[in-house]
Amino acid sequence: MNANSVKSDIEIAQAATMKPIMEIGEKVGLMPDDLELFGKYKAKLSNEALSRINRNENGKVILVTAINPTPAGEGKSTVTVGLGDALNRLGKNAMIAMREPSLGPTMGVKGGATGGGYAQVLPMEDINLHFTGDIHAITTANNALAALIDNHLQQGNELKIDQRRIVWKRVLDLNDRALRKVIIGLGGPVQGVPREDGFDITVASEVMAVLCLANDLQDLKKKLGKMVIAYNIDRQPVTVSDLGAEGALALLLKEAVKPNIVQTLEHTPALIHGGPFANIAHGCNSVIATKAAAKLADYVVTEAGFGADLGAEKFLHIKARSAGIKPEAVVIVATVRALKMHGGLRKDQLATEDIEALTTGFANLKKHVETIESFGLPFVVAINRFVHDTDNELKVLSALCDQYQIPYAMTEVWEHGGEGGILLAEKVLKLIDNKQSNFEALYNIKDSLEEKINAIAKKVYGAGQVDFTAKARKQMQDFTAQGWSSLPICMAKTQYSLSDDPAKLGRPEDFSITIRELKPSIGAGFIVALTGDVMTMPGLPKAPAAMKMDVDENGNAIGLF
Structure with missing residues (x-):
């Protein structure tokens, strides 16, 4: 395809013909009463449908991950969609399970999360904007809890909460650095109790993590009750259940907990539900959606955020x-463009052939391959072809994979949709048929917090050592005393590097990871370990994507990718 004739993602999406969502549901055995409609092309699965299909046998789960992302783009979501379409082209009963996009990156710089080119989920505009309101419901539940905490202080503070040790923050589904640190309650006694507070982005809220790891509504309410919101004057944790707010939060989330069904350009059914970031949360779509897809289809293609060092590690450990x-196979997405950036090129140099940079950057892919191998999982590398890739570069990358006995498939789903993913689909099916999966975690859940952090940093990132601040060491002692040491670790780390320094691309060696502090996500069921300068409330870039967006007189989006 000539680079000058390439249509934008939104142009392709707006030209597509969608089928009524009831017709899409019928493909996987869903009846009209199983769907709660949001117009013609979106729906939620009803509680009754979720309960009924739970008796079905499980399909096989295929996990899509990638190398460390770069501004060049890797196309992990695009490959996820294209692989699902390709499996259906081969006559397989396949579904896709993906995350919902956050408005933060949509209006910022990263873009949406609905795939691209001719491998997209539709309606693209709706999904990338407000969709069915799930993220807004999470925002409301999170902030309702924040209001209840401050009201508790105002009304006498029966729980003796230490207002200096309130850990629950307000959230907003936008990038807004000005809200990272704020002072609330100013203006006298009737305005509340003055204290320091701050905002996270909604997808970093523990409410999002809880919703994505809950098995059903009742499990959601139970997990919400366990969330730690503050510490009292005796430095003991105060939870949502201590406040008595779990019922109200579950009520606000009772519709959001139901997974959403949409379709791809090729009418493959897709469940899109939940959207935690993988650099500051666990980076996977909801358990309910993934399990539902496995009950409805023989093959489920799901993705985990960013590279295998983040999303895939958290998918497998959390x-x-x-x-x-139990995933049956893993797809690792890589591009010539991204590997050249890992080899030292700038984004404005990528259109020029550079074999040396490609060869150097290949080390990043090789490390992620080794990580997936260490979990005992069969894999194939999807070489996601871009317009400016030269034949020589593709030949060199193929030769490097052959040299290290890395299975790969040339993938052109962006340009050709499911047809461009047939080779990848065939290789994935062969892996599954050979029953090569011997999935095993890289740490024992009973290991200490320090041992688990070391295992991730050294085995997955390739770090030489892990340094803990005095604050982090004290927190590990406190969390162990609280009985939280048996929980898995959720590392908060830059997505751009295997290290905690975003400037160290490729495969850095002999580096240290610094754990600056820990945060308990007891409702979600993990301990967050924060590294480097990773932010839970991102900021906007100098030229936000929002500045190019508009809407025409007919309500059609303009400039949305």
Whole structure:
């Protein structure tokens, strides 16, 4: 395809013909009463449908991950969609399970999360904007809890909460650095109790993590009750259940907990539900959606955020462990463009052939391959072809994979949709048929917090050592005393590097990871370990994507990718 004739993602999406969502549901055995409609092309699965299909046998789960992301783009969501379409083209009963996009990156710089080119989920505009309101419901539940905490202080503070040790923050589903640190309650006694507070982005809220790891509504309410919101004057944790707010939060989330069904350009059914970031949360779509897809289809293609060092590690150590999900195969997405950036090129140099940079950057892919191998999982590398890739570069990358006996498939789903993913689909099916999966975690859940952090940093990132601040060491002692040491670790780390320094691309060696502090996410069921300068409330770039967006007189989006 000529680069000058390439249509934008939104142009392709707006030209597509969608089928009524009831017709899409019928493909996987869903009846009209199983769907709660949001117009013609979106729906939620009803509680009755979720209960009924739970008796079905489980399909096979395929996890899509990638190398460390770069501004060049890797196309992990695009490959996820294209692989699902390709499996259906081969006559397989396949579904896709993906995350919902956050408005933060949509209006910022990263873009949406609905795939691209001719491998997209539709309606693209709706999904990338407000969709069915799930993220707004999470925002409301989170902030309702924040209001109840401050009201508790105002009304006498029966729980003796230490207002200096309130850990629950307000959230907003936008990038807004000005809200990272704020002072609330100013203006006298009737305005509340003055204290320092701050905002996170909604997808970093523990409410999002809880919703994505809950098995059903009742499990959601139970997990919400366990969330730690503050510490009292005796430095003991105060939870949502201590406040008595779990019922109200569950009520606000009773519709959001139901997974959403949409379709791809090729009418493959897709469940899109939940959207935690993988650099500051666990980076996977909801357990309910993944399990539902496995009950409805023979093959489920799901993705985990960013590279295998983040999303895939958390999928395997947190989501798979808590939900009893066993992936049968893994796809690792890589591009010539991204590997050249890992080899030292700038984004404006990528259109020029550079074999040396490609060869150097290949080390990043090789490390992620080794990580997936260490979990005992069969894999194939999807070489996601871009317009400016030269034949020589593709030949060199193929030769490097052959040299290290890395299975790969040339993938052109962006340009050709499911047809461009047939080779990848065939290789994935062969891996599954050979029953090569011997999935095993890289740490024992009973290991200490320090041992688990070391295991991730050294085995997954390739770090030489892990340094803990005095604050982090004290927190590990406190969390162990609280009985939280048996929980898995959720690392908060830059997505751009295997290290905690975003400038160290490729495969850095002999580096240290610094754990600056820990945060308990007891409702979600993990301990967050914060590294480097990773922010839980991102900021906007100099030229936000929002500045190019508009809407025409007919309500059609303009400039949305």
